[in-house]
Amino acid sequence: xxxxxxxxxxxxxxxxxAACAFAAGPEPFSRSAAEFVRDEIHVGINIGNxxxxxxxxxxxxxxxxxxxELIRAYRAKGFDTxxxxxxxxxxxxxxxxxxxxxxxxxxxxxxxxxxxxAEGLVTIVNTHHDGAWxxxxxxxxxxxxxxxxxxxxxxxxxLGGAGERLVFESFNEVRKARGxxxxxxxxxxxxxxxxxxxxxxxxxxxxxxFVEAVRATGGNNAKRYLMVPTYAAGFQEATCxxxxxxxxxxxxxxxxxxxxxxxxxxxxxDRKKHDPAHAAQRLGLFFPLFKKYFTDRGFPLVLGEVNAQxxxxxxxxYVPNEAERMKWARQYMETARSYxxxxxxxxxxxxxxMGLVDxxxxxxxxxxxxxxxxxxxxxxxxxxxxxxxxAEVEAKNVPPPPPGPGKAADVALRWAVGGPDDYSxxxxxxxxxxxxxxxxAALRFFTFAADGSLHVDTHGAGGNMVHQQxxxxxxxxxxxSWAAWAAGHPATSAAGRTLHCALTAxxxxxxxxxxxxxxxxxxxIPFGADNDRPGxxxxxxxxxxxxxDIPLPAGDIDLSGKGIGAELQFIPGAWGxxxxxxxxxxxxxxx
Numbered sequence: 093x094x095x096x097x098x099x100x101x102x103x104x105x106x107x108x109x110a111a112c113a114f115a116a117g118p119e120p121f122s123r124s125a126a127e128f129v130r131d132e133i134h135v136g137i138n139i140g141n142x143x144x145x146x147x148x149x150x151x152x153x154x155x156x157x158x159x160x161e162l163i164r165a166y167r168a169k170g171f172d173t174x175x176x177x178x179x180x181x182x183x184x185x186x187x188x189x190x191x192x193x194x195x196x197x198x199x200x201x202x203x204x205x206x207x208x209x210a211e212g213l214v215t216i217v218n219t220h221h222d223g224a225w226x227x228x229x230x231x232x233x234x235x236x237x238x239x240x241x242x243x244x245x246x247x248x249x250x251l252g253g254a255g256e257r258l259v260f261e262s263f264n265e266v267r268k269a270r271g272x273x274x275x276x277x278x279x280x281x282x283x284x285x286x287x288x289x290x291x292x293x294x295x296x297x298x299x300x301x302f303v304e305a306v307r308a309t310g311g312n313n314a315k316r317y318l319m320v321p322t323y324a325a326g327f328q329e330a331t332c333x334x335x336x337x338x339x340x341x342x343x344x345x346x347x348x349x350x351x352x353x354x355x356x357x358x359x360x361x362d363r364k365k366h367d368p369a370h371a372a373q374r375l376g377l378f379f380p381l382f383k384k385y386f387t388d389r390g391f392p393l394v395l396g397e398v399n400a401q402x403x404x405x406x407x408x409x410y411v412p413n414e415a416e417r418m419k420w421a422r423q424y425m426e427t428a429r430s431y432x433x434x435x436x437x438x439x440x441x442x443x444x445x446m447g448l449v450d451x452x453x454x455x456x457x458x459x460x461x462x463x464x465x466x467x468x469x470x471x472x473x474x475x476x477x478x479x480x481x482x483a484e485v486e487a488k489n490v491p492p493p494p495p496g497p498g499k500a501a502d503v504a505l506r507w508a509v510g511g512p513d514d515y516s517x518x519x520x521x522x523x524x525x526x527x528x529x530x531x532x533a534a535l536r537f538f539t540f541a542a543d544g545s546l547h548v549d550t551h552g553a554g555g556n557m558v559h560q561q562x563x564x565x566x567x568x569x570x571x572x573s574w575a576a577w578a579a580g581h582p583a584t585s586a587a588g589r590t591l592h593c594a595l596t597a598x599x600x601x602x603x604x605x606x607x608x609x610x611x612x613x614x615x616x617i618p619f620g621a622d623n624d625r626p627g628x629x630x631x632x633x634x635x636x637x638x639x640x641d642i643p644l645p646a647g648d649i650d651l652s653g654k655g656i657g658a659e660l661q662f663i664p665g666a667w668g669x670x671x672x673x674x675x676x677x678x679x680x681x682x683x
Contacts, residue, residue, distance in 0.1 A: 121256050121315040124343050128256065128317055129392035129434060132214050135425075135469045136173025136436035137166055138397065141444070142451075143201060144177035144220040150200075155441040156451050158204050165454040167211040170466045174208045175396060175436050176201070177220035177264065180243055186225070191242040198250055209254055216319060216396075216436075217251065218261035219243060227269035228294050237301045244305040252313045259317050261348060261396075262302035262338075266295055267324040287323040292334030295323045299338040303345075319394065321348040327378050332385040347386045350397035352438075353378060357420060358400040365405070366419040375427045383431055395428060399438040399446040415485045418464045422478060425468035437465060460485050590641040 123131065139162075141153040150157050166174055183197040201217065208215040219226070219240070226236050244260070251258060268284040268291055275290055284291070299320045306313050320338055322331040327349045337345050352358040354374040357366065386393040400420055405411045428435050442450035442457035449456050456462050460481045467473035 121312070121317075125317050125346050126387075126390065126392045129346060129394065130432070132257065133173050133394060133434040135171055135434065135466050136175060136214070136216075137171050137448070138175045138177060138436060138438050138440075139204070140177060140438055140446075141440040142177075143204065144179045146179050146181060146221045146224075148179065148182035148197065153440075154444070158207075158451070159454065160207050161454040162449070162451055163204075163207040163211055163213070165449065165456075166208075167213060169456065169462060170470075171213065173214040173216065173434070173436060175216040175218070175261070176204055176208070177218055179221040180219055181222045181224045184243060186239070190246075191239055193243065193246050198246065201247075202251055205251060205254070205258065209257055212257070214257045214259060215254075216259045216261050217247065218264060218319075220264045222263070223266075223269075226263060226266055226298075228267065228291050229269040229271065230275075233294050233297075237298055240298055241301050241305045244302050245309060248306040248309040248313045252309055252311050252316075255312065256317065259319055259346070260302075260306055261319040261321070262299050263321065265321070265325045265350065266298070267291070285324045285326055286328050287326065287331055287334060289334065292323050292331070292336075296334075296336040296338070299336075303338040315344060317344050317346055319346040319348050319396070321350070321396065325350040325396065327351045327353070327382070329381050329385075332381050335385065337391060342391055345391060347391050347393045348396040349382065349393060351378065351395050352398065352400070353424075362403075364403045364413050364416065366416045366423075368419070368423055371420060371423050372427075375424065379427060379431050379433070382433065387432065393433055395433050395435045397438045398424065398435045399448075401445045402447070411489050414458055414461060414489060415482050417458075418461050418478075418482060418485065421461060421464045422468040422473060425465055426471075429469045429471060435465070435469060 139158055142150050142155050142158055145152045163174065178201055180193065180197075184191050184193040205215050205217055225232070225239055240263070244262075248260065251260075267287065268279065270281055270283055302320070303318055306316065306318060318338075320335075322335045324331065325348060326332075332349075335347060339345055354363070354367075354371055355361060357363040357371070363370075382393050400417050402417075403413045405413050405416070425435060437448065438446050439448040441447045442455075448458055448462055463481065464473065464478070467477075
């Protein structure tokens with residue numbers, strides 16, 4: 093794509109109110125960074141998985157475009173800060189002199205930032221998933237610094253008319269490239285979230301380039317508050333000790349750390365219930381380090397990403413652990429408040445693993461959890477109120493009653509993109525997995541339609557491949573339906589038998605079925621999709637419904653096993669876009 097120089101006038105995409113937020117004329121900037129953070133930044137929220145999508149398309153990770161109503165909802169709920177993660181990688185020219193940013197994309201970032209500023213919110217803009225060029229690899233660090241300088245020169249010039257509530261953040265979780273072995277060659281193929289002295293020095297040098305670029309644009313940017321994370325935004329003692337202020341006096345610098353702790357509850361483990369002693373031990377290990385290396389040295393610290401993943405207490409019933417997250421949130425926020433550390437919550441959209449607000453409606457999906465975050469940090473949450481909130485949530489999240497006897501009928505498997513009322517709003521990693529051009533698909537848990545069909549939403553998949561298996565032991569409804577299906581098909585041998593299926597594509601989607609599964613037993617049964625074998629199971633807008641008889645390979649069919657499934661390849665009209673990928677696949681019968 094041919095890019096125009098950013099010096100040309102940007103498209104008129106800004107609302108009048110948003111434009112006013114960038115009106116020329118410097119504000120006083122009379123406080124130190126520590127005073128500014130103390131007075132202005134307390135509890136914030138990230139607009140995650142939106143402008144930071146690596147493809148550069150705001151909706152490719154399943155969220156709708158940011159709206160003014162969403163920003164108003166943040167302010168109305170009580171947030172005072174919004175962090176806007178932005179990935180610039182595919183929105184600037186890597187080869188042209190000056191590396192110009194696409195004017196329309198820069199205008200869009202400016203528009204969203206303007207909405208936040210117009211609501212009186214501290215607004216943080218960064219470079220986020222720019223790891224394609226901003227990684228430590230032993231070879232391209234100098235070029236990365238050059239790109240960083242040119243990007244921030246353009247961003248600072250375009251947004252620089254805003255007052256002191258606009259904060260620039262240098263980068264996100266910058267770290268060693270996986271393919272780089274490090275100075276001793278021993279780290280090839282490994283992530284390094286803790287770092288070493290050589291890596292710290294590279295990140296510190298990049299931070300200095302960022303500050304130099306912003307300051308050189310003059311005006312308000314000469315004194316703007318700037319935020320700089322540790323290496324990988326890490327919270328270990330080594331990364332804290334390795335952080336260096338990019339300005340000698342540091343009077344305008346804010347440090348940033350991402351602290352999802354305890355990690356086994358918040359992020360990477362399988363702990364489903366809050367353990368206050370465990371949380372106290374983990375926070376007691378790291379928070380004193382933050383004080384030692386930052387606030388005791390005069391540098392204000394912001395915890396720029398904090399949240400705990402949505403998990404299920406009971407894998408059979410899908411009872412969410414919202415009340416447990418509330419208990420954790422209260423302890424975390426009260427501890428952060430005691431140290432004077434502001435917290436910016438990570439939100440990736442309602443229905444996702446850390447989602448807090450439905451971006452389509454600007455309605456809070458877990459309002460009591462959000463109330464807990466805010467009330468606890470501000471010291472407004474008393475024991476009686478909190479107990480009432482927990483009881484309210486626990487009463488809502490109870491296991492369903494056991495189902496009655498199932499009918500001996502076929503199970504209908506349905507993949508569809510639905511509206512806001514026909515999916516359960518739960519993340520789907522327990523059911524299977526998705527791949528959308530290398531990025532995770534927004535797969536949701538199944539629900540059952542009135543006709544008894546199994547409905548799985550791929551809302552916002554936005555790519556070309558969804559691989560989904562359905563396991564019969566993942567809940568009472570699935571167990572009941574599978575038992576009914578197995579009772580109606582008491583087959584023990586596949587010899588000479590076929591699986592009769594029908595596929596219907598909807599909303600202009602083309603769908604190719606690449607395989608069918610009986611688990612355990614026969615494994616994947618190809619439909620002829622590989623190598624264009626005859627009998628390819630393809631539905632298109634011109635031929636939306638097709639049926640096929642699939643010969644089953646010899647072997648036993650264990651219908652008391654775990655499930656059935658299929659691999660579908662959606663073929664939208666424009667690759668990598670957030671299109672309605674919609675199809676019904678019905679396993680009719682084994683003949």
